[in-house]
Amino acid sequence: VVAGLGIALWRLPKIATGAAVAFLTVVTGTMHDFWNADEDDKSGERLAFFGNLAMLGGALVFLREAYKK
16 A cells, blocks of 8 residues: 555655565465466456556556656
């Protein structure tokens, strides 16, 4: 929440985007490991995994923009 707010308001952008990237990097593979999920849960975990992967890509773009200046 804090990282997202920091990105949205562009306050301390290097810290905010770095925190978002670090969080999403860890959470994406550990919390949404669809390859280990039961067949009933696999679809939902895959959806969450790729959603987090998309957010990670967006956070990386913002991180690049934060370091451009």
